Amino acid sequence: MKRIIAFSLSLLPIALVAQVLPDSLQLEAFLQLAEARSLDRQQAETDLELAELDFRLFRASQRPQLLASANLPNYQRTVSEIVQPNGTVLFQPIRNNNSALGLRLTQAIPATGGTLFVQSNLQRFDDFEGNNSLYNGIPVRIGLAQPLFGFNEQKWAQQLAPVRLTEAQKQYRADRATIRTAATRLFFNFLYARTELDIAIANQESNQELFEIAQERHNLGKISDSDLMQLQVSLLSAQRSRRNAEQTYRDRAAQIRAFLGLSPEADLPYPKRPGTPPEVTLEPEAAIAEAFKNRPELDRYARRILEAEQEVARAKGQGGFQADLIASVGWTRSAQDLEQIYQSPLNEQLLQVQVSVPLLDWGAQRSRVALQQARLELEQRQVQQEELDFQTDVRQTLQQVQNLQQEVQLAQSLTNLAQERFRIALESYRLGGIDITNLIISQQEKDLAMRTYIFALGDYWQAYYELQRLTLIEF
Numbered sequence: 001m002k003r004i005i006a007f008s009l010s011l012l013p014i015a016l017v018a019q020v021l022p023d024s025l026q027l028e029a030f031l032q033l034a035e036a037r038s039l040d041r042q043q044a045e046t047d048l049e050l051a052e053l054d055f056r057l058f059r060a061s062q063r064p065q066l067l068a069s070a071n072l073p074n075y076q077r078t079v080s081e082i083v084q085p086n087g088t089v090l091f092q093p094i095r096n097n098n099s100a101l102g103l104r105l106t107q108a109i110p111a112t113g114g115t116l117f118v119q120s121n122l123q124r125f126d127d128f129e130g131n132n133s134l135y136n137g138i139p140v141r142i143g144l145a146q147p148l149f150g151f152n153e154q155k156w157a158q159q160l161a162p163v164r165l166t167e168a169q170k171q172y173r174a175d176r177a178t179i180r181t182a183a184t185r186l187f188f189n190f191l192y193a194r195t196e197l198d199i200a201i202a203n204q205e206s207n208q209e210l211f212e213i214a215q216e217r218h219n220l221g222k223i224s225d226s227d228l229m230q231l232q233v234s235l236l237s238a239q240r241s242r243r244n245a246e247q248t249y250r251d252r253a254a255q256i257r258a259f260l261g262l263s264p265e266a267d268l269p270y271p272k273r274p275g276t277p278p279e280v281t282l283e284p285e286a287a288i289a290e291a292f293k294n295r296p297e298l299d300r301y302a303r304r305i306l307e308a309e310q311e312v313a314r315a316k317g318q319g320g321f322q323a324d325l326i327a328s329v330g331w332t333r334s335a336q337d338l339e340q341i342y343q344s345p346l347n348e349q350l351l352q353v354q355v356s357v358p359l360l361d362w363g364a365q366r367s368r369v370a371l372q373q374a375r376l377e378l379e380q381r382q383v384q385q386e387e388l389d390f391q392t393d394v395r396q397t398l399q400q401v402q403n404l405q406q407e408v409q410l411a412q413s414l415t416n417l418a419q420e421r422f423r424i425a426l427e428s429y430r431l432g433g434i435d436i437t438n439l440i441i442s443q444q445e446k447d448l449a450m451r452t453y454i455f456a457l458g459d460y461w462q463a464y465y466e467l468q469r470l471t472l473i474e475f
Contacts, residue, residue, distance in 0.1 A: 051168030143328025151317030
């Protein structure tokens with residue numbers, strides 16, 4: 001079902017891109033397209049699926065395991081050496097079948113690292129040369145295999161597995177937020193290029209009109225050759241700027257197509273400038289608390305410390321004094337009739353302790369423990385520093401968003417004033433009220449104000465989605 005939904009979402013943007021009208025590619029719509037079609041989204045889903053499979057594998061390993069074994073048939077016909085009672089050897093032909101069946105049920109004990117088992121075996125030996133058969137069986141055997149002082153792998157796996165799964169689930173959300181931040185930068189690069197092209201087109205048309213007016217006034221002797229040449233230079237400069245802007249726009253459009261997985265010939269909708277940015281009212285400590293709750297960093301830090309502590313425990317448990325206890329009770333019997341194996345079995349008991357003591361290792365065990373302990377302390381310091389750095393990133397990004405909110409509003413007001421001033425200056429020039437120098441200055445101020453506003457708007461939205469990525473808060 002997940003794959004069907006993902007496939008459907010991957011097809012949806014194609015239809016949307018094909019159906020959108022000019023002036024309809026808004027920022028949020030583009031982010032949805034990018035998130036649905038990005039290869040990074042597929043990678044994030046694969047990583048999450050692998051983590052879930054790994055956790056299910058761990059959970060399965062903690063449940064009872066039932067294993068059936070068989071050696072059937074086990075027939076041989078050959079000549080083999082047979083040791084005689086007096087120590088000599090005779091080579092005699094043999095022809096037999098030695099088959100076996102078995103069931104073994106095991107259950108891991110994470111708290112102690114041991115394994116509880118129940119088993120049942122049955123063996124039949126057929127001697128075809130002597131024409132006789134013999135059975136040997138264990139109707140039931142219950143036992144325990146328990147390391148006494150060794151490293152408990154099961155205990156550490158039980159602690160690490162849920163932390164790794166939680167980290168992977170949060171990382172999936174973080175990866176999707178990262179896609180949105182990358183797509184935001186790409187969208188505004190596209191919007192910057194489109195804005196520069198719009199400015200270049202408007203300036204060329206405006207300079208063309210002004211040059212034609214100046215030619216008429218020059219013919220009437222109302223302006224000098226210098227003013228006419230200045231307008232001609234401005235017209236040529238506007239034409240050059242338009243060509244450069246068109247090339248930049250084509251390059252940015254190609255990046256958009258590649259990012260969305262579209263063909264190079266696909267028509268792109270006109271990027272629409274985002275509206276007034278939403279106000280973010282959030283205290284730094286609240287943002288940090290939400291970030292650690294939503295993002296995988298806190299779980300990643302815990303996992304790294306646990307893994308380092310695991311290696312310390314492994315170094316302590318695998319190189320020093322070792323002892324393993326094996327104990328079992330059950331019933332066993334060998335007989336010529338199968339029924340006797342289960343009707344009157346004999347009692348069986350086993351108790352075994354295996355001990356391994358390193359007598360001389362030239363300090364290798366102490367060095368292994370000291371090495372892992374030093375790595376644990378280093379990991380703790382690194383985690384502490386990374387946590388502080390992450391908190392700093394959240395605070396700085398939040399401060400940047402709040403500062404840019406005011407900057408965008410100021411830049412928008414300045415843009416409106418500069419556009420109105422240019423409109424008045426243009427009308428005044430047409431009526432002969434101002435000279436060409438003041439008009440060009442007004443035009444340059446209008447263009448600068450528009451660029452400043454667009455860049456401020458882009459900086460704000462990129463910081464806004466960066467704050468979302470760092471906190472995973474849906475504002």
